[in-house]
Amino acid sequence: MISPKHIAAINQLPEAELVAVCDIIKERADNIAKETNCKAYQSYEDFLKEDLDVVSISVPSGLHAEMSIKALEAGKNVLCEKPMALDIKDTKKVIEAEQKSNKKFFLVKQNKYNPPVAALKDAIFHNKLGDLIMINSNVYWNRNDQYYSNADWRGTKDLDGGSFFTLASHFLDLMLWMGGPVASVYSVMKNFNHPKIETEDAGIVILKFKSGTIGKIVVTTCAHNQNLEGNLYVLGTKGTIKVGGKYLNELDHWDVEDTPKPILEKSAPPNDYGFYQGSMSNHDKVYQNVLDVLLRGEEIKTNSHQGHESIEAIQAAYLSAKLNKEITLPFNNEEQS
Numbered sequence: 466m467i468s469p470k471h472i473a474a475i476n477q478l479p480e481a482e483l484v485a486v487c488d489i490i491k492e493r494a495d496n497i498a499k500e501t502n503c504k505a506y507q508s509y510e511d512f513l514k515e516d517l518d519v520v521s522i523s524v525p526s527g528l529h530a531e532m533s534i535k536a537l538e539a540g541k542n543v544l545c546e547k548p549m550a551l552d553i554k555d556t557k558k559v560i561e562a563e564q565k566s567n568k569k570f571f572l573v574k575q576n577k578y579n580p581p582v583a584a585l586k587d588a589i590f591h592n593k594l595g596d597l598i599m600i601n602s603n604v605y606w607n608r609n610d611q612y613y614s615n616a617d618w619r620g621t622k623d624l625d626g627g628s629f630f631t632l633a634s635h636f637l638d639l640m641l642w643m644g645g646p647v648a649s650v651y652s653v654m655k656n657f658n659h660p661k662i663e664t665e666d667a668g669i670v671i672l673k674f675k676s677g678t679i680g681k682i683v684v685t686t687c688a689h690n691q692n693l694e695g696n697l698y699v700l701g702t703k704g705t706i707k708v709g710g711k712y713l714n715e716l717d718h719w720d721v722e723d724t725p726k727p728i729l730e731k732s733a734p735p736n737d738y739g740f741y742q743g744s745m746s747n748h749d750k751v752y753q754n755v756l757d758v759l760l761r762g763e764e765i766k767t768n769s770h771q772g773h774e775s776i777e778a779i780q781a782a783y784l785s786a787k788l789n790k791e792i793t794l795p796f797n798n799e800e801q802s
Contacts, residue, residue, distance in 0.1 A: 466616075467546060468523045472501060474748040475521075480756050487512035513539040519755060522546060525616075526631065527624035530555035533570065537562040544571040544755055548634045549772030551626040553780055556773040563769055571755055574767040575747035576635050577642065580729040581708040581716040585699060589643055593724050594701025600644045600672075600680040602636045605693035606711075608686035613662055620662025627664035629654075629779050633684040636695065637670075638767070638775045639713070640682065643699055644674045647778045649793045654786040658687045670782045 468486075475481045485504040488494035498505035506512035513520070513536060520536040522529060522545045530550035533543045537559070549572055550556045563570045576582055588594055608628075618624035625631060641647065654668035667685040674680065696709040696717070704721030710732075719726035733746050757763040781792040 468497075470746055470748045471521050471523055471752075472497065474752045476501070477749055478752055478756065480760065481752060484517055485512060485515050509535065513541065517541050518759065519544055525618040525624040526626055527551050527618070527621075530559050533559050534562045537566040537568055537570065540566060540568065542569045542571070542755075542759065544573065544751070545772075546573045547638075547772075548626065548630045548779070549769070549776055551623075551630060551776075551780075553773065553777050556769070556776050560769045560773060569758060569765065570769040570772075571751070571758070571765055572767040572769070572772040573748070573751050574635060574638050575751050576639060576713050577766060578747040578750040579708075579713050579732050581732065582639060582697070582713055584716060584727050584729060585697070585706050585708055586643065588704070588706060588721060588724065589699065589701075593704060593721050594699060594706070595703030595722075597644060597674075597676065597678040597699065597701050599698070599700045600640050600674075600678060601698040602633075602640060602680075602682040602696060604632055604636055604682070604684045604695045605688045606632060606686055606695065607688040607691050607693075608632075608659075608666075610659075610661070613659065620659065620664055622663045625662075625664060627654075627783065628666060628684055628686050629668060629670070629782060632686065633668075633682060634775060634779060636684075636697065636713075637682055637778060638771070639697060640672070640680055641771070641774055641778065643697075644672075644676060644678045644680060646675045646774060647781075647794055648673045648675045649791050650778060650781045650785055651791040652782040652785040654783070657685075665786075668782070668786065670785075672778070 475483045483501050483503045485506060486494050486497045487506040487509055489507060491507050494505040520541045520543050522532050526548055529545050533545050536543045613620045650670055650672050652668060652670040654665040656666050659666045666687055670682050672680040692711045695712050697713060698707045707718035709715050709717035714732035754766045758765050777794060781794055781796050785792045
């Protein structure tokens with residue numbers, strides 16, 4: 466359901482061209498190909514034989530790593546939707562394939578481009594907040610039965626992973642972007658209101674950062690009828706900033722020593738899927754970063770190593786909930802078996 470955002474982003478950038486699309490459902494691939502005047506494939510292997518500079522992967526989460534690796538091995542750069550994978554074994558394999566191929570791996574984390582988020586990051590980068598004390602995030606969203614029944618992979622352990630992979634990965638990624646590497650996590654997770662799915666619908670994760678900062682992220686899909694909020698608080702010795710709204714799209718609080726609250730451009734609208742909404746639609750900026758890296762040698766906004774760190778923290782959180790104990794990173798991946 467995110468692929469129309471990718472196609473629209475490609476089509477609006479003059480340096481980009483949509484060459485081909487691939488989907489196991491022939492009618493879907495054919496319809497998009499007809500609409501966009503490109504080639505259609507059902508076979509991913511045949512698709513990868515095309516003369517492609519970048520392969521954009523927007524399929525169920527549990528397939529991200531496998532398809533990224535195949536594309537890299539075929540000599541293509543890769544832009545992959547979040548999450549990078551559902552297991553750190555697979556993130557390491559993606560990184561290895563990237564290194565061997567001498568190609569680039571890009572991860573879609575479009576909320577980094579939200580004006581309030583960018584302003585918060587800039588304040589931290591320039592030490593406006595002083596030493597960071599606490600980084601907290603609350604994600605109170607709604608995902609009803611229609612959301613899960615609309616696609617049979619959602620809510621499964623193998624292809625979806627759980628709400629911390631699908632919903633919280635954006636927010637946790639930002640927490641790591643602000644606070645740096647995580648030293649340990651402790652979590653509690655439970656399914657309260659979605660008995661037909663295999664994963665949690667609510668959880669709390671406490672994080673200790675290697676810098677000494679502490680943090681907490683609260684995630685649920687049980688908000689009644691609609692998304693309530695998705696926010697990020699950062700408290701430092703010289704100030705406090707809260708990025709709020711439903712989708713990290715509003716600068717709710719700014720109290721920073723010697724630094725007035727900035728006047729920001731309006732955030733992009735959220736991704737709208739009809740019966741639910743998701744994170745902000747900044748995919749044009751994501752694709753612009755791909756072009757800037759490949760054509761002008763700029764830095765990748767979210768690279769494979771950052772993707773690995775985020776997945777490691779999420780996987781450690783699931784392990785903590787399973788074993789009811791604090792997990793130190795890096796952790797023994799075999800404990801999950």
